[in-house]
Amino acid sequence: xxxxxxxxxxxxxxxxxxxxxxxxxxxxxxxxxxxxxxxxxxxxxxxxxxxxxxxxxxxxxxxxxxxxxxxxxxxxxxxxxxxxxxxxxxxxxxxxxxxxxxxxxxxxxxxxxxxxxxxxxxxxxxxxxxxxxxxxxxxxxxxxxxxxxxxxxxxxxxxxxxxxxxxxxxxxxxxxxxxxxxxxxxxxxxxxxxxxxxxxxxxxxxxxxxxxxxxxxxxxxxxxxxxxxxxxxxxxxxxxxxxxxxxxxxxxxxxxxxxxxxxxxxxxxxxxxxxxxxxxxxxxxxxxxxxxxxxxxxxxxxxxxxxxxxxxxxxxxxxxxxxxx
Numbered sequence: 314x315x316x317x318x319x320x321x322x323x324x325x326x327x328x329x330x331x332x333x334x335x336x337x338x339x340x341x342x343x344x345x346x347x348x349x350x351x352x353x354x355x356x357x358x359x360x361x362x363x364x365x366x367x368x369x370x371x372x373x374x375x376x377x378x379x380x381x382x383x384x385x386x387x388x389x390x391x392x393x394x395x396x397x398x399x400x401x402x403x404x405x406x407x408x409x410x411x412x413x414x415x416x417x418x419x420x421x422x423x424x425x426x427x428x429x430x431x432x433x434x435x436x437x438x439x440x441x442x443x444x445x446x447x448x449x450x451x452x453x454x455x456x457x458x459x460x461x462x463x464x465x466x467x468x469x470x471x472x473x474x475x476x477x478x479x480x481x482x483x484x485x486x487x488x489x490x491x492x493x494x495x496x497x498x499x500x501x502x503x504x505x506x507x508x509x510x511x512x513x514x515x516x517x518x519x520x521x522x523x524x525x526x527x528x529x530x531x532x533x534x535x536x537x538x539x540x541x542x543x544x545x546x547x548x549x550x551x552x553x554x555x556x557x558x559x560x561x562x563x564x565x566x567x568x569x570x571x572x573x574x575x576x577x578x579x580x581x582x583x584x585x586x587x588x589x590x591x592x593x594x595x596x597x598x599x600x601x602x603x604x605x606x607x608x609x610x611x612x613x614x615x616x617x618x619x620x621x622x623x624x625x626x627x628x629x630x631x632x633x634x635x636x637x638x
Contacts, residue, residue: 340400340579344375347403350389350410351473352382354503356522356603360437360567361405363599367590378405382500385413385474385637387424394430398574400583403434408566411622413476415630417637427623432575433568433615435587438605440565442482442539443550445524446516447509448532455537455556458516462492469495471505471517475637478565479518481626482539484633485561486518486553498637509533520565521546521604539563546604566622567605568615584612 345368349361362378369376381389386409396402404410411427425431446452452461461467472479475498483496497514499505502523509517509524510532517524521544527533537553538544541562553561569587571580590596591609600607608614629635 340582341372341374343401344377345369345372345401345403347376347378347405348389348393349378349380349405350382350386351407351501352380352503354506354523355473355501356440356520356605357405357407357567358501358503359522360600360603360605363596364405364437364569364587364590367593367596368586371586371589385409385417385476385498387413387417387476390427391425393570393572394425396572398432398572398576400571400575400579402572403583404431404570405437406568406570407440407477408619408622409474409477410570411619412478412481412626412630413474415623415627416476416480416635428620430573431570432573432580433612433619434571434575434580434583435591435612436566436568436608436610436615436618437587437591438567438600438608440520440522440567440605441544441546442478442518442563442565443521443524443544443547444486444516444518444536444539444553445509445528445533446536447512448534449512450515452516452536453534455551455553455558458536459490459492459558462490462494467494467515469497469514469516471497471499471509471514471519473502473505473519474498474500478563478622478626480635481629482518482561482563484635485563485629486558488633489553489558489561522602525602525604544604546601563626566608566618568608568619570615580612 347365349358351357365376365378393404414424452458506523508514528535535550538550539553588609591607
């Protein structure tokens with residue numbers, strides 16, 4: 314009898330362990346949606362689709378990218394904030410995520426708290442911001458650009474949207490250079506580049522990926538980089554500071570978020586997959602083409618940079634009185 318009880322107890326324990334193992338491996342058991350809050354054609358969309366493809370291969374489930382553009386990304390971001398925290402709705406976003414709610418007027422778009430409404434998963438990569446102009450504008454240097462702006466020949470610039478780091482850079486550039494170049498906000502980098510190449514706007518603040526081919530073809534001129542040092546991706550392009558534009562260093566990042574309350578085991582699972590994806594040679598090569606420096610690491614790295622950008626650019630927004638047009 315004692316042996317029988319011991320046997321049954323051991324069997325029950327084994328069953329519990331097995332059940333626990335099944336539960337731990339149950340995620341994901343259906344398709345995952347990755348929300349990109351900007352339209353196709355930009356580097357966020359391109360990189361989001363690359364990560365979705367790789368994640369799908371690793372987990373054996375469909376990973377579907379859904380573009381939900383509008384209101385400088387806050388429409389899609391708010392959608393994710395309100396989604397179930399079960400790991401089946403993820404957000405792939407640039408650092409406009411940290412800034413846009415500080416810039417948009419009340420009622421201008423769906424709102425969310427970038428510090429408290431989400432669970433960080435991974436910082437995918439970092440990017441430099443550049444100042445580019447059309448060859449047709451006749452501008453070949455930042456000195457030319459400032460002179461053209463002061464002379465009224467260049468009066469507007471394109472950005473991926475109000476509250477983007479490019480918008481912040483535009484305000485800081487104006488102050489440092491003593492000019493007034495007006496933002497023309499678009500629903501992402503893709504549409505802005507189309508109008509730039511089409512001659513509807515003379516210049517743009519942008520990451521390198523969406524404009525690299527047009528710089529190579531001679532349609533655009535890369536005037537400067539908003540980093541403390543020159544970019545290894547464009548070593549011949551001077552920094553803004555080298556050209557006399559002081560205190561206008563602005564960078565960008567891309568990362569994955571989930572709704573607040575994501576279970577820790579799912580957070581660890583996704584973070585592990587994305588770190589492995591970031592080590593893949595073809596992914597790193599694609600990121601180089603998009604002018605991103607791979608990052609990775611623990612979710613805390615994304616939480617840290619999100620908090621830092623929200624704080625730093627929040628002060629800039631308040632100081633300059635930056636608001637959506």
